[in-house]
Amino acid sequence: MTADKDGMRGICAGGSRDTSMISIRHLCKEYPGVTPLRDVSVEIKKGEVISIIGPSGTGKSTLLRCINLLETPTKGEITVGGVVTTDKKCKVNLVRRKMGMVFQSFNLFAHKTIIENIMMGQVDLLLRSRQEAYDRGMELLRTIGLADKALAYPDELSGGQKQRAAIARTVAMEPEIILFDEPTSALDPTMVGEVLSVIRGLAGQGMTMMIVTHEMKFARDVSTRIFYMDEGGIYEDGTPEQIFEHPKRERTRIFIRQLKVLHVENLTRGFDFPAFMTQLEEFGRKQQLSQRQIYTMQLAVEEALMLKLLPAAGEAGKMDISVDVEYSEREELVQMRFSYSGPSFHPFGSEEDLSGRMIKGISKKMEHKYADGVNHFVISI
Amino acid sequence: MVINMKITKTQNGNSLCLALEGRLDTNTAPELENAIKGSIDGVGELTIDMTALDYLSSAGLRVLLGTQKIMNKQGSMRVTHVNDTIMEIFEVTGFADILTIEKA
Numbered sequence: 479m480t481a482d483k484d485g486m487r488g489i490c491a492g493g494s495r496d497t498s499m500i501s502i503r504h505l506c507k508e509y510p511g512v513t514p515l516r517d518v519s520v521e522i523k524k525g526e527v528i529s530i531i532g533p534s535g536t537g538k539s540t541l542l543r544c545i546n547l548l549e550t551p552t553k554g555e556i557t558v559g560g561v562v563t564t565d566k567k568c569k570v571n572l573v574r575r576k577m578g579m580v581f582q583s584f585n586l587f588a589h590k591t592i593i594e595n596i597m598m599g600q601v602d603l604l605l606r607s608r609q610e611a612y613d614r615g616m617e618l619l620r621t622i623g624l625a626d627k628a629l630a631y632p633d634e635l636s637g638g639q640k641q642r643a644a645i646a647r648t649v650a651m652e653p654e655i656i657l658f659d660e661p662t663s664a665l666d667p668t669m670v671g672e673v674l675s676v677i678r679g680l681a682g683q684g685m686t687m688m689i690v691t692h693e694m695k696f697a698r699d700v701s702t703r704i705f706y707m708d709e710g711g712i713y714e715d716g717t718p719e720q721i722f723e724h725p726k727r728e729r730t731r732i733f734i735r736q737l738k739v740l741h742v743e744n745l746t747r748g749f750d751f752p753a754f755m756t757q758l759e760e761f762g763r764k765q766q767l768s769q770r771q772i773y774t775m776q777l778a779v780e781e782a783l784m785l786k787l788l789p790a791a792g793e794a795g796k797m798d799i800s801v802d803v804e805y806s807e808r809e810e811l812v813q814m815r816f817s818y819s820g821p822s823f824h825p826f827g828s829e830e831d832l833s834g835r836m837i838k839g840i841s842k843k844m845e846h847k848y849a850d851g852v853n854h855f856v857i858s859i
Numbered sequence: 860m861v862i863n864m865k866i867t868k869t870q871n872g873n874s875l876c877l878a879l880e881g882r883l884d885t886n887t888a889p890e891l892e893n894a895i896k897g898s899i900d901g902v903g904e905l906t907i908d909m910t911a912l913d914y915l916s917s918a919g920l921r922v923l924l925g926t927q928k929i930m931n932k933q934g935s936m937r938v939t940h941v942n943d944t945i946m947e948i949f950e951v952t953g954f955a956d957i958l959t960i961e962k963a
Binding site for chain 2 (some may be wrong): 769777779784
């Protein structure tokens, strides 16, 4: 597998339209009772390494399987290298030959040795001689440190070795793009690293890849682009830096920071205060927060919401007050995020205010921002 | 979670002890205020026992401050058995300097 020089030049020039390898338009995939993909439109360019991340059941694997035509899209169009693959007259096998797929469960033939597994496709589909196929196979096995396993059967290999061999088999077919469907999810944690390093090596050689993964650090390091999938589509699409450091959208931020969230909206004067206190306590207990953290959350709601925001809303009319309680286990941080409309208003604007002194004294930080007619008041605990 | 407050009064001559249990917040502070108003006449030593108090907000602090002002004229007031979390509230608000507090 060698990097296509023309292709690389195209990428360096900023990825003009003619470098588009896969083009997806209004892709929809429905199953009875569930629609993992509602409306996906995206372009994938040569040389891109795209990690697809997101919660379970958000269509990540379905997207890959639609691209590879392992699933028939319900609606929409997919073009691969200028060929419309969703067209009924399309020769699926020819298109599939351009695309390799690596599965969670390796899918090696158990009754064939590792080298035979790698040779088969080359001989049957690429029409290489057995010698050529063997030589190429051994070359690949050597690069991933499995040359001594060439004559072993898959069952004699560890999970990590099996997956590396499966990747070698895919690469031997000289695909233009490789689709990885959770390649490390079935592995013992100690074997994840060896498989990721093989994928990392391919990225270094300029291979175009789409990788569905839950390995966030890997996705961040190896990718040129990240798709965060949620709500039936590509919810946010950006560079690793954009997605991991500065996600623009709410659900991306919650996923990336692994936040546990309690959301309460439409708060008005008549809201059930004791019930909210109970809800906060239950949320805190579930996340194993300390009694002091729970106390501070409750105090923040009482002092900021009950004593300041709701009375202010009473005077100024409706303020659309909502509260998000977000807990990041990794950062050991609770944030109470109050959002409300109306003019700019800091609940504890006055220095002498007793409520403000309390919250300032027992919280880590208070911040008030006002943008586009919406107040954002955040108490960090 | 207890969402209300229970007040137990114990009178001994001119000393009165109010033991608070549960939560002293916006909803329950008026109860304490009424209980104090109704029984403070002639009291020379007032004790607010916080052994079983889990939560105290600014609404509760305001009642305590008002009560302290009354007791300044007619005797003394102590707040006892204050747990660490509530003690922190007294400290950050400066109430630790105004009230006579005994920690748990």
